[in-house]
Amino acid sequence: MEKSEKRLLRNRLFYHLDGLAMCGVVPVLEEWGLLERVFRSSGDVDELAAEYRANAGYLNVALRMLCSQGLLEAVRAEDKINYRPAVGKTPTDWYRHSSSYATGRVWLEESANSWNTPATPMTSSAIMAMEILMDAWSDMPDKEIMGRIKNHLEGALVSPWLVTLGTIHGTRPLSTWEEHDAAVLKMDASKQEAWGKVVQLLGWDRTEQGEFFLNRSASYGVTTSYTKTFIWARELIFGDGSYLWRTEPGEPEIHIDRTLNVWGSGGAHKAYFTHLDEVVKSIFNAPLDEQPVGICDMGCGNGAMLLHLYEVVKNSTLRGKNLDSHPLELVGADFNQEALVATADHFKQEGVEGHFIWGDIGDPDQLALDLWTHHKIRLGDLMSVRSFLDHNRIFNRPLIDRPEKAVSTGAFAFRGERLKLRHVEQSLKEHFLRWSPYVAEHGLLVVELHTIDPEDAADRQGGMPATAYDATHGFADQYIVEIPVYDAMAAEAGLRIDASCSRTFPAELPATVSIRFFIA
Numbered sequence: 001m002e003k004s005e006k007r008l009l010r011n012r013l014f015y016h017l018d019g020l021a022m023c024g025v026v027p028v029l030e031e032w033g034l035l036e037r038v039f040r041s042s043g044d045v046d047e048l049a050a051e052y053r054a055n056a057g058y059l060n061v062a063l064r065m066l067c068s069q070g071l072l073e074a075v076r077a078e079d080k081i082n083y084r085p086a087v088g089k090t091p092t093d094w095y096r097h098s099s100s101y102a103t104g105r106v107w108l109e110e111s112a113n114s115w116n117t118p119a120t121p122m123t124s125s126a127i128m129a130m131e132i133l134m135d136a137w138s139d140m141p142d143k144e145i146m147g148r149i150k151n152h153l154e155g156a157l158v159s160p161w162l163v164t165l166g167t168i169h170g171t172r173p174l175s176t177w178e179e180h181d182a183a184v185l186k187m188d189a190s191k192q193e194a195w196g197k198v199v200q201l202l203g204w205d206r207t208e209q210g211e212f213f214l215n216r217s218a219s220y221g222v223t224t225s226y227t228k229t230f231i232w233a234r235e236l237i238f239g240d241g242s243y244l245w246r247t248e249p250g251e252p253e254i255h256i257d258r259t260l261n262v263w264g265s266g267g268a269h270k271a272y273f274t275h276l277d278e279v280v281k282s283i284f285n286a287p288l289d290e291q292p293v294g295i296c297d298m299g300c301g302n303g304a305m306l307l308h309l310y311e312v313v314k315n316s317t318l319r320g321k322n323l324d325s326h327p328l329e330l331v332g333a334d335f336n337q338e339a340l341v342a343t344a345d346h347f348k349q350e351g352v353e354g355h356f357i358w359g360d361i362g363d364p365d366q367l368a369l370d371l372w373t374h375h376k377i378r379l380g381d382l383m384s385v386r387s388f389l390d391h392n393r394i395f396n397r398p399l400i401d402r403p404e405k406a407v408s409t410g411a412f413a414f415r416g417e418r419l420k421l422r423h424v425e426q427s428l429k430e431h432f433l434r435w436s437p438y439v440a441e442h443g444l445l446v447v448e449l450h451t452i453d454p455e456d457a458a459d460r461q462g463g464m465p466a467t468a469y470d471a472t473h474g475f476a477d478q479y480i481v482e483i484p485v486y487d488a489m490a491a492e493a494g495l496r497i498d499a500s501c502s503r504t505f506p507a508e509l510p511a512t513v514s515i516r517f518f519i520a
Helices: 003-031 034-040 045-052 056-068 090-096 098-111 124-139 144-169 177-184 189-202 208-215 217-224 227-231 233-238 258-268 270-284 304-316 337-350 364-375 421-439 454-459 466-474 483-492
Strands: 072-077 080-085 294-298 329-334 355-358 382-387 444-449 503-505 513-519
Touching: 003 034, 003 056, 003 098, 003 144, 003 208, 003 217, 003 227, 003 233, 003 466, 034 045, 034 056, 034 080, 034 090, 045 056, 045 080, 056 072, 056 080, 056 233, 056 454, 056 466, 090 098, 090 144, 098 124, 098 144, 098 227, 124 144, 124 189, 144 177, 144 189, 144 208, 144 217, 144 258, 208 217, 217 258, 217 466, 227 233, 258 337, 270 304, 270 382, 270 444, 270 513, 294 304, 304 329, 304 337, 304 382, 329 337, 329 364, 337 355, 355 364, 364 421, 382 421, 421 483, 454 466, 483 513
Parallel strands: 294 329, 294 382, 329 355, 382 444
Antiparallel strands: 072 080, 444 513, 503 513
């Protein structure tokens, strides 16, 4: 397959991910008449929230999604945000056909739990929802704005199937049609038949195009794991702002399928691991008495990154040659018990020993205390690493009111409340300040997710799944800020970036992923 064709298919994959979010949210805005209201005239987000009795925080997330699609424009002044139709005919053309997203939403409602029950039959309502979506997809032309809607609907159609086949196969990518066939045989006959119809409709059967998406099924895992959050957009925007957080302490999360999320993260994030190697090698090739006692992965997920870094140390460093005299302590910490179980199982499979402990990224003091109490390891003696986690901390209101004007363009909420941007920025700075004592000696290696200005996202349709990222994180009270904002708050907290060990993805800004090695 030519590079140009792969690039087009990768763009289509990003459209797929955006489509999951659009199918969940757009029909809700349309149902309440708010979509028509905004497209006919401009409106301040807080005034719109009051007019429709909506939660301003989540309404802001939804409207910013449409900015990232190039359909609306946001005018900001201090803490005010006014949304208006984007200049040009595209919003009008899109709005005329926006009702098509409802077919995708119904299918998502029917398929939300199907990925982890492959051996159960499809219900008649699920079959009907899928066929209605397939008809809507077939009737949609491939060009201009209609082509984008068609790709969005396609994303809603295929995502549940791809993650089902991918998780049946396991942690390795589906690399051949023979592996695909083996996974299909583990589904109920009704699902085999239904998936066969999808493959035929899309022209994927035994083709390089179909193989491209099967190989990348893990790329759908994280966004698909938030399907229930998209389905509950109605309650989040127009109902109880705490809807996702109605569980009791210790109960499983309901806004996300954590098992699917961990699987998708482990597969999709492997591409970044190799870029961490050089940092780890430099640390563990230093004189032995200057090296950290080990590595602490805060937010260990399924343990994939921690195991990868262990292999790097073992096989490519001075420390690896002296593990008998200087053993490497491996600490996996996570807020989610299911992730800790997944990490422990992964370590057991690989025959590697480690320490696994509950921890909250927003409270490093408690983590340090528990780590010493239960494992006799000092957090400050470890090199701290984490991937895609700083944004996923519970919001701590800043201790001081930040005087500087906000730089971020993000949309952030806490239990439905619209957070002021300068408070989000100050909270991030104070978060870094809490960690700085524990990373002063051996540093902090971070892979992080970011938002981008919606105008940049609109100009790069298909280039990155910005709309999907903003939706999954915005509705789930997570705080992905732009890379320059992230770096600035770290600097204000006294963390210096080692430029030689840091990079962004894509290489040029705006980018949605960064690797940073911070030195206090």
